[in-house]
Amino acid sequence: MKKNIGSQLALYPTPVTVIGAMDGEKPTWTLVAHVGIIGHDRVLVSLAAPHFINHCIKENQKLSINIVNEDFLPEADYSGSVSGAKEDKSKLFQYELGASGTPIIEKAPLTMECSVVDVYNTPNFESFICMIDNTYVEEVYLNEDGKINYQTLKPVLFEFPTYEYLRTGEVIAPCLSYAKEIKKGEK
Numbered sequence: 042m043k044k045n046i047g048s049q050l051a052l053y054p055t056p057v058t059v060i061g062a063m064d065g066e067k068p069t070w071t072l073v074a075h076v077g078i079i080g081h082d083r084v085l086v087s088l089a090a091p092h093f094i095n096h097c098i099k100e101n102q103k104l105s106i107n108i109v110n111e112d113f114l115p116e117a118d119y120s121g122s123v124s125g126a127k128e129d130k131s132k133l134f135q136y137e138l139g140a141s142g143t144p145i146i147e148k149a150p151l152t153m154e155c156s157v158v159d160v161y162n163t164p165n166f167e168s169f170i171c172m173i174d175n176t177y178v179e180e181v182y183l184n185e186d187g188k189i190n191y192q193t194l195k196p197v198l199f200e201f202p203t204y205e206y207l208r209t210g211e212v213i214a215p216c217l218s219y220a221k222e223i224k225k226g227e228k
């Protein structure tokens with residue numbers, strides 16, 4: 042029998058993102074790995090309530106989710122090391138504003154601009170429930186069918202227990218290919 046290690050936050054790895062929001066005329070950036078998908082039209086961004094970026098998000102009800110790959114992992118990592126309350130992080134990344142007015146990191150392979158539709162409060166955390174307004178992707182990461190190719194985009198993953206970044210990129214099998222084999226009695 043498996044060892045019971047108690048109540049553990051063990052749903053890892055998760056993708057690492059840099060959340061962007063406008064602080065007046067300037068952007069601010071925060072590294073966030075506690076992100077998730079709700080249904081097919083909402084995403085969740087879980088932030089500790091005291092973080093600097095939270096009030097900027099609430100002010101505009103908008104944020105950007107910048108997927109991190111290894112090309113800008115060092116700067117992304119830095120955005121998770123210091124609070125905007127202590128240091129101006131606005132110059133950390135080259136950026137442009139998207140159609141919804143959120144800051145889009147130039148080096149990020151993919152960015153979603155989001156509108157906040159709800160906030161789910163838990164002790165010391167604010168989880169922003171967002172709808173996706175726009176998705177910007179470097180065209181090299183689109184396949185010939187116009188779909189995002191995560192095999193080449195290679196989002197960096199995070200895991201809390203050992204506090205490390207992990208590499209992605211290999212395809213194991215097409216989804217449901219095993220199911221087809223099992224139905225045919227081949228597995």
Ligand SMILES: Cc1cc2nc3c(=O)[nH]c(=O)nc-3n(C[C@H](O)[C@H](O)[C@H](O)COP(=O)(O)O)c2cc1C
Pocket residue numbers: 069070071072073074075076087088089091092093094095118120121122123124125126199
């Ligand atoms: C790898 C990594 C992942 C992180 N993930 C989260 C997260 O999911 N939620 C969160 O609130 N903070 C997370 N943090 C911490 C914030 O990024 C960090 O405290 C940051 O300095 C807060 O910045 P701010 O106060 O300017 O918003 C993470 C930090 C690191 C290094």
